[in-house]
Amino acid sequence: MGRRIGCALSLLAAPAPTPHSQLRMLIPGSVLRATGQHTGAHAVLGREFTSSMNIITTGALALTTVSMQMAAYASPFASSVLSYDQGSNASAGYTTASTALGSAERFTGEGIFPSGVTPFNPAFGTDEIVSIGAGGHLALGFDTAITNSANHAFGVDLIVFSNAGFADTTWTDADPNNDGTGFTGANPFIFGAGGAATIQVSNDGVNWITATTITLDLFPTLGYADYTSPSPAAAGSVETDFTQALDPTLTAADFANMTFDQVRDAYNGSGGGIGIDIASTGLSSASFVRFLNESGSAFEIDAVAVVPAPGAIAMLCVSGSIASRRRRS
Numbered sequence: 001m002g003r004r005i006g007c008a009l010s011l012l013a014a015p016a017p018t019p020h021s022q023l024r025m026l027i028p029g030s031v032l033r034a035t036g037q038h039t040g041a042h043a044v045l046g047r048e049f050t051s052s053m054n055i056i057t058t059g060a061l062a063l064t065t066v067s068m069q070m071a072a073y074a075s076p077f078a079s080s081v082l083s084y085d086q087g088s089n090a091s092a093g094y095t096t097a098s099t100a101l102g103s104a105e106r107f108t109g110e111g112i113f114p115s116g117v118t119p120f121n122p123a124f125g126t127d128e129i130v131s132i133g134a135g136g137h138l139a140l141g142f143d144t145a146i147t148n149s150a151n152h153a154f155g156v157d158l159i160v161f162s163n164a165g166f167a168d169t170t171w172t173d174a175d176p177n178n179d180g181t182g183f184t185g186a187n188p189f190i191f192g193a194g195g196a197a198t199i200q201v202s203n204d205g206v207n208w209i210t211a212t213t214i215t216l217d218l219f220p221t222l223g224y225a226d227y228t229s230p231s232p233a234a235a236g237s238v239e240t241d242f243t244q245a246l247d248p249t250l251t252a253a254d255f256a257n258m259t260f261d262q263v264r265d266a267y268n269g270s271g272g273g274i275g276i277d278i279a280s281t282g283l284s285s286a287s288f289v290r291f292l293n294e295s296g297s298a299f300e301i302d303a304v305a306v307v308p309a310p311g312a313i314a315m316l317c318v319s320g321s322i323a324s325r326r327r328r329s
Contacts, residue, residue: 218272
């Protein structure tokens with residue numbers, strides 16, 4: 001389900017049967033990781049006609065502006081595949097590059113082990129993630145530009161979602177009564193991260209500049225902010241924000257001994273994901289991102305989101321409000 005940009009968020013998803021979160025551990029390989037004026041002839045009709053036309057024209061211009069802004073911010077997610085090479089050891093069945101387009105997953109495993117996506121229960125469907133093996137790459141294009149802005153929270157300009165997750169230590173503790181309730185333990189272990197990804201950006205899809213090389217681990221994806229279980233059987237009603245960055249200086253150790261509720265609350269409405277700052281590239285903006293696997297282990301990509309310019313969504317809402325007031329004048 002894609003995130004809708006505007007003054008409201010889509011809150012709908014279908015329910016599904018109860019899953020068993022630890023079954024995720026059974027999946028082999030790296031998959032587990034202006035005003036108008038009318039005069040002349042129109043003047044004979046009087047001021048009322050002129051005023052009405054001014055209102056209509058002004059409203060139309062405002063609506064056009066809003067439409068253009070909405071088009072510019074229509075989707076923060078990757079919208080096209082520029083190229084893909086699965087590499088030498090991509091996970092079998094996970095080689096459809098188009099699965100990296102659009103929103104990150106909020107609900108996974110339909111038809112197999114259906115459950116909500118949480119930091120303990122990552123996406124794992126073959127139609128949800130794409131694998132990049134050693135020597136391979138994935139290049140994606142965006143309709144919304146990736147902008148380098150110091151005004152972005154924590155300096156994050158781009159957010160990458162993988163299929164990594166926290167291992168739930170309640171399955172291995174001495175108390176069988178809390179199995180599957182979600183607990184990171186004293187030494188949090190993140191499974192499914194795979195090898196390091198070299199992340200590059202480009203403004204033309206030809207010339208690439210490396211932004212960073214990083215393991216795609218923190219922060220595991222959280223689909224809904226009102227989940228109360230680490231492996232919920234149905235979709236929630238409050239979508240998290242996949243363009244809201246978390247502090248990239250945090251490490252797995254900062255999540256030690258956290259329950260699922262504590263992890264969810266720490267996200268504070270964010271959908272998680274690995275934050276990337278493109279400042280080091282020297283580019284002010286880019287329209288493409290490329291993931292290179294120069295390590296020996298495959299890694300997976302679920303989705304990539306552009307962090308919007310601060311106030312972009314509020315600007316759309318304000319513009320819409322102004323147009324509405326002018327129409328009622």
